[in-house]
Amino acid sequence: xxxxxxxxxxxxxxxxLVVADEPRxxxxxxxxxxxxxxxxDRTGDNTNQIxxxxxxxxxxxxxNKDGALPNGSILVGEIYKAKLSDKGESVESSLGRRVxxxxxxxxxxxxxxxxxxxxxxxxxxxDWDFAVFSPDGKRLNKDLNSCRGCHAxxxxxxxxxxxxxxxx
Numbered sequence: 741x742x743x744x745x746x747x748x749x750x751x752x753x754x755x756x757l758v759v760a761d762e763p764r765x766x767x768x769x770x771x772x773x774x775x776x777x778x779x780x781d782r783t784g785d786n787t788n789q790i791x792x793x794x795x796x797x798x799x800x801x802x803x804n805k806d807g808a809l810p811n812g813s814i815l816v817g818e819i820y821k822a823k824l825s826d827k828g829e830s831v832e833s834s835l836g837r838r839v840x841x842x843x844x845x846x847x848x849x850x851x852x853x854x855x856x857x858x859x860x861x862x863x864x865x866x867d868w869d870f871a872v873f874s875p876d877g878k879r880l881n882k883d884l885n886s887c888r889g890c891h892a893x894x895x896x897x898x899x900x901x902x903x904x905x906x907x908x
Contacts, residue, residue, distance in 0.1 A: 767848070767873050768848060771814075771848075777794070779792045779793070790840050791819050791820070793816070794818070795813070796813065808898045809906065811853045812852070817847040818843060820841060821841040823839040845872055845873065845880065846875065847872045847873075852869075854867060862889060864892060868898075
């Protein structure tokens with residue numbers, strides 16, 4: 741259950757349209773060289789999606805002694821549409837997992853010193869911020885406050901649903 745909740749909330753803003761934000765996160769061209777630390781079916785309103793999560797070297801090294809990931813950490817989520825049957829239902833493999841279809845979007849969380857200071861308490865995620873890109877790397881105009889609001893309460897896990905998967 742926790743694994744599925746991770747995927748649902750990690751990129752919950754994917755389907756919501758938007759408010760333009762100051763674009764301070766660049767598309768990480770080299771993200772495929774990052775560590776793929778988690779892949780799973782999404783849940784909630786996104787049951788027709790699969791997500792693959794990647795962590796750059798800084799994030800993949802795990803939390804500091806204070807329990808937080810270091811500044812410079814970048815997490816990337818490839819969000820795929822599930823392959824659908826002729827009846828419009830998600831196709832499942834013999835393992836009971838959805839089969840990936842087309843890559844729909846690439847969501848990014850990045851942590852930099854002082855980034856959280858511009859947000860009100862309800863949208864503050866330490867110093868993490870969010871961005872969503874099309875598969876070809878173009879920034880999408882999504883309501884990033886949806887992402888921020890979902891992650892903000894997760895203070896015990898540095899605002900990450902996938903925190904346990906990054907611990908060494």
